[in-house]
Amino acid sequence: MGADSDRVGLRRAALVRSYDAGETTVVLGEGGDGRALGGDSARLARAVLELLEQPRSMTELVTLLEHRAGAPLQSPEQRQVIESLVGILRELGAIEPAIAPRRGGAPHKPGARVVLGLTGAVATMHAPALVQALLERGHHVRVAATAEALRWVRPESLEVLTHRPVASQLWTEDRKHLVPHIELARWADAVLVYPASATTLGRIAHGDYSSIVSAIALTTTAPVMLAPSMNAAMYASAAVQRNLAQLVDDGMHVVRPTLGIEVADAPDARTPTLGAAPPPKVVLQLLETMLAQAHGGRVAGHGPEDWDAMYRRAAEALPWHSDRVDDDLAAAIATHVPAGAAVLDVGTGLGTLARHCAAAGHRVVATDLSAVALERAAAIDPDAAVVWLQDDVTDSHVRGRFDAIVDRGCLHLLTHEGARRHAASMARLLRPGGVLLLKTFGAQAAATRGTTAYDRAEVLALLGDAFALHDDRASTMPGPDQEPPAHLFVLRRREA
Numbered sequence: 001m002g003a004d005s006d007r008v009g010l011r012r013a014a015l016v017r018s019y020d021a022g023e024t025t026v027v028l029g030e031g032g033d034g035r036a037l038g039g040d041s042a043r044l045a046r047a048v049l050e051l052l053e054q055p056r057s058m059t060e061l062v063t064l065l066e067h068r069a070g071a072p073l074q075s076p077e078q079r080q081v082i083e084s085l086v087g088i089l090r091e092l093g094a095i096e097p098a099i100a101p102r103r104g105g106a107p108h109k110p111g112a113r114v115v116l117g118l119t120g121a122v123a124t125m126h127a128p129a130l131v132q133a134l135l136e137r138g139h140h141v142r143v144a145a146t147a148e149a150l151r152w153v154r155p156e157s158l159e160v161l162t163h164r165p166v167a168s169q170l171w172t173e174d175r176k177h178l179v180p181h182i183e184l185a186r187w188a189d190a191v192l193v194y195p196a197s198a199t200t201l202g203r204i205a206h207g208d209y210s211s212i213v214s215a216i217a218l219t220t221t222a223p224v225m226l227a228p229s230m231n232a233a234m235y236a237s238a239a240v241q242r243n244l245a246q247l248v249d250d251g252m253h254v255v256r257p258t259l260g261i262e263v264a265d266a267p268d269a270r271t272p273t274l275g276a277a278p279p280p281k282v283v284l285q286l287l288e289t290m291l292a293q294a295h296g297g298r299v300a301g302h303g304p305e306d307w308d309a310m311y312r313r314a315a316e317a318l319p320w321h322s323d324r325v326d327d328d329l330a331a332a333i334a335t336h337v338p339a340g341a342a343v344l345d346v347g348t349g350l351g352t353l354a355r356h357c358a359a360a361g362h363r364v365v366a367t368d369l370s371a372v373a374l375e376r377a378a379a380i381d382p383d384a385a386v387v388w389l390q391d392d393v394t395d396s397h398v399r400g401r402f403d404a405i406v407d408r409g410c411l412h413l414l415t416h417e418g419a420r421r422h423a424a425s426m427a428r429l430l431r432p433g434g435v436l437l438l439k440t441f442g443a444q445a446a447a448t449r450g451t452t453a454y455d456r457a458e459v460l461a462l463l464g465d466a467f468a469l470h471d472d473r474a475s476t477m478p479g480p481d482q483e484p485p486a487h488l489f490v491l492r493r494r495e496a
């Protein structure tokens with residue numbers, strides 16, 4: 001690597017699929033596969049990408065890194081760390097030999113509710129292409145636009161694509177949607193501000209809620225991705241850089257810009273400059289990566305293998321695991337589930353609730369997406385009268401009619417679409433008059449854990465057609481080291 005890079009030199013690729021969030025830097029390869037670098041590796045990657053905005057030899061790169069570190073990086077180990085990171089970035093296409101012609105895939109997690117925030121940056125002209133790309137991936141899209149954004153794109157084109165009105169003001173005449181920024185902030189599984197103008201970045205960095213886009217980005221508990229897009233000098237300015245650093249610190253996902261054109265130059269005088277947002281296709285890949293990461297594998301559509309990995313790693317330490325049944329759930333089961341009932345426990349994990357119901361004399365089927373969880377659950381008490389089944393609640397293959405269904409901490413992990421499908425399965429599987437016991441994290445825990453917070457109104461909106469709400473009370477979700485606030489809902493299947 002050293003000799004080769006010294007001969008040809010290295011540079012940052014024109015198109016880098018990367019974002020920074022807090023201490024982490026995510027870099028994707030062309031196919032959307034990638035690496036999340038943390039701590040020192042992330043800092044090193046950020047420095048390398050910045051220094052290689054100019055073509056440099058490996059030796060020059062190391063010298064400049066030494067200059068930044070304020071100390072020589074001469075030990076073979078230090079040099080090896082730099083070389084292996086450069087190797088990773090090369091493999092991912094983020095840096096390339098400086099003589100190669102300039103060149104530019106995706107994880108697939110469809111079905112998220114995405115609020116797209118548009119601003120007065122020139123790249124807003126690509127908004128219809130991005131909306132189209134999001135829709136093609138199965139996402140649900142609502143658009144919010146600043147007044148300046150609507151100079152670049154007409155709301156009608158976006159409304160035709162999404163079949164939803166574009167929210168362009170905090171105050172609206174629409175009597176059905178009187179507070180659009182709160183409504184959209186709550187609705188979102190993710191907020192994407194693409195492109196993010198310098199002005200909007202400043203608003204968000206300073207907690208300025210005066211535009212619909214900044215108000216949504218600041219209000220939502222969903223992850224927020226910002227794709228800065230501007231003139232190279234604006235991007236390099238101290239104020240913008242300060243705001244970007246603040247936004248990364250604040251937990252926003254800040255996309256690294258790419259080479260783009262400067263519209264202030266005459267068309268025949270344009271040369272590529274750094275500051276433009278990557279094209280829609282790449283932003284879509286980054287957004288889907290953020291969604292998968294933000295939900296830690298808990299969104300519907302995330303594969304069983306991710307759950308298996310979690311249960312293999314540290315089953316008992318998972319935040320929702322408890323080897324004791326929650327007192328209020330035990331009481332609700334005793335009160336509402338008739339003796340010898342057929343009980344379905346969905347998202348059973350290590351099976352605490354399922355074994356409890358079996359011990360109480362019920363006939364229990366317990367399901368989970370993770371085969372590893374089920375194997376471990378079954379091994380805890382091989383004699384427990386529980387049928388363990390691998391099943392996806394959003395596409396359930398369970399058959400039969402149950403007297404009771406228990407869901408402790410499963411529904412709130414799902415996307416809107418996943419929750420809708422789960423609700424339909426519960427309505428199918430529960431006999432009329434049967435009881436559904438549902439426990440979800442409260443709003444505060446939901447915000448930090450990326451789950452969906454359900455209140456009474458939201459539970460009724462999701463389940464009200466098939467179920468009557470019998471009880472709704474504050475609760476907790478005891479886990480290995482804490483008891484975050486939760487809600488316990490008791491519902492009854494309506495007569496068909």
Ligand SMILES: Cc1cc2nc3c(=O)[nH]c(=O)nc-3n(C[C@H](O)[C@H](O)[C@H](O)COP(=O)(O)O)c2cc1C
Nearest residue numbers: 119120121122146148149197198199200229230231
């Ligand atoms: C022709 C033209 C192009 C512009 N392009 C950009 C741009 O790419 N990025 C940017 O940050 N601002 C750009 N601006 C400036 C923004 O439109 C301006 O800062 C505005 O206040 C942004 O407001 P908003 O963030 O509320 O949409 C441009 C302005 C004009 C007139």
